[in-house]
Amino acid sequence: MQPVFSPSFRAGAREGFLAFLPLSVGLIPWALVTGMSMVSVGFTPLQAMGMNVIVFAGTAQLGTLPLIAIGAPVWLIVATALALNLRFVIFSAAIAQGFRGMGTGARWLCGHLLTDGVFATCIEKMMRNEDRQWRLGYYLAPSVWTWLLWQCFALTGVLAAGSIPKNWSLEFMATIALMLLLLPMAKMRPMLVAALTGGATAVALQGMPLRLGLIVAIFAGIAAGFAAEHWHGKRDSGRAAT
């Protein structure tokens, strides 16, 4: 009888898993915090784990929680999630070539499981290796590991949150988590301009109905970042043409 996975799939899986393992520890606090945050806005454990399985994305989950908590319109919540996820369009375009020769089903599965950490770990070898089975293993092993860690530790957070007193303001954990996601981005000048503009616009327009100010703020931030990049590029002209 043939084994389910070919030897080269298993070799790729082993290598991908070992390459990703040290990085994956960083997922644990995020999953715990996401679990606690979902409970802090009033989700039942079932709802929280439902969101965790369906969405499977820390940034989109943490970012939409404050909007869900205040009962914002659904289209606004979805638009915000889209904005938070736009980076995946770029990751997806960058790593697409790594899935050459694979069927549509495998591509959907791999696409669904695409995360920042796996992208960063896999992109280089996915481009270079010619063995399709090896590449699939190399990508899927860290992806499935990420999925398992995410679900297990979010569940731990969900269960732990129930035993923490209400007046501990656990919902602020989500705000801290979002700030920590923003911080490394803000080290790049145009990114900082985008963030400052987005933040200031959101504050200025917070009185707008349906929290429309949020969407305006996101567009203003994108425009400001883009403008800052152009201005920056022109100033030290020549090498910054990327």
Place this chain on the structure above:
Amino acid sequence: MTEANVGFGDASLWLTFLLIGLATTLPRASFIVLGNRVVLPAVVQRALRYAPAAALAAIVVPDIVLVSGTFAPLNPKLAAAAATVAAALLSRNPWFPFIAGMGMLLALRMALGW
């Protein structure tokens, strides 16, 4: 924040999860599924890079500088945010910013009654 109910009924909450899930899986799968059939213009790619930073700031900043809808730069949440950022810049421990931020918030709220 009051507990339970979330401002959504159970059914519409699950529908919202499904839609957020779509808004996550479609961007992730986009080019992996499409393959080489579509290429994103470089200008669009560059503009898209700024969306997450703009969106994160647009969510976080109002939360830490507004107190029930009015601008209040001196409030426990902003102090806690400053502690979080300082902790993140000073330490590589992934837990430390959470401990510093929550510690600051709880200390100001409980001990000082702010």
